[in-house]
Amino acid sequence: MKDFAGKIAFITGGASGAGFGQAQIFSEAGMKVVIADLRQDHLDEAMAYFKEKDAPVHPIRLDVTDREAFAAAADEVEEVFGATPDLLILTAGVNVFGPAEASTYDDYDWVVGVNFGGVVNGLVTFVPRMIKANKGGHIAATVSWAAFNPGPNTAPYNAAKAAVLNLMESYFVALKPYGIGVSALCPANIKSRIYEAAIKNRPDHLKNTGYNVNEETQKFLASFHRYGMEPRDLALWLKKGIENEQFLIVPYPSGVRMVELAVRRFVDYASPEGMKRLEERQKQPPTEEELQHIAEREGYDPRTGPRMMENTVGFGKARKDLDWVDPNKKAK
């Protein structure tokens, strides 16, 4: 997809962070934009911005895990802008962190439900409509660099993102004959408000977390996201990727090399010699190149910046009463 002007975009999570950046960039490219978001306060704030610009942007309050509401939102776009979206961007997401072995069913049901289930619901709602509209188009998901890595302290999140990456690749192949492009955007640190999610966006019926989550841990996360990529810059990487019909968008100058290094471990896992190689490599300090990659992804020098898992507020720890979790066996 190369021309955006006059076309329609539908963006989940479009009222904050990465999604709001995407709404701005595609609105500036001349699109009519729907921002669909769980949070009314985020929608109000975003709409104040777009009203000032007099841009054709329409807000819809939507929980991406609610399938009926998703179908109603798709109907609403057609009523408001007169057609099915040409560009669907599935960005809504949440996170909460702690040791994998402390995870509860609620941690999985919430994190996987929004991050993976929300993408599934977006695809099942819109793909048939986009095909029937017979005008091509593009579908993108805001995945994460997490999709390429295991997450001993972020297991539900990383698993959901890996699943989204694989799912989008299936649709990339499936939708090509219909002239619908598909992309997976895989950023690491973004300047956003995702740190609020575990406290503010988590529904009451899924509140039983196994992790240590409180205002202090969320404040720590906020301090980390300060260094993240500007959402507008990230959206420009996405726009360029869509223009190039590129499936995988790793939004860094060294993005291609990062992928090459990240998938190397699968080759190693697949043989006894490889396992030894991997173990040896893990004993070594990070190379200059790896440090440079971390700096690109996180937005700070890893030798001097904040340490994700080793802070004093207990980010990445289990809930105190889970006595089978041994802090001395903490994975790095």
Ligand SMILES: NC(=O)c1ccc[n+]([C@@H]2O[C@H](COP(=O)([O-])OP(=O)(O)OC[C@H]3O[C@@H](n4cnc5c(N)ncnc54)[C@H](O)[C@@H]3O)[C@@H](O)[C@H]2O)c1
């Ligand atoms: N922040 C990062 O460092 C980072 C890194 C990689 C990937 N991501 C991904 O980027 C995407 C956007 O997150 P962000 O960092 O911009 O966070 P954000 O919290 O600033 O924005 C996410 C938006 O999604 C909305 N949302 C949450 N749950 C929802 C639901 N059930 N239904 C509809 N909307 C919902 C929130 O209200 C919020 O407005 C997510 O998928 C996230 O996993 C974020």
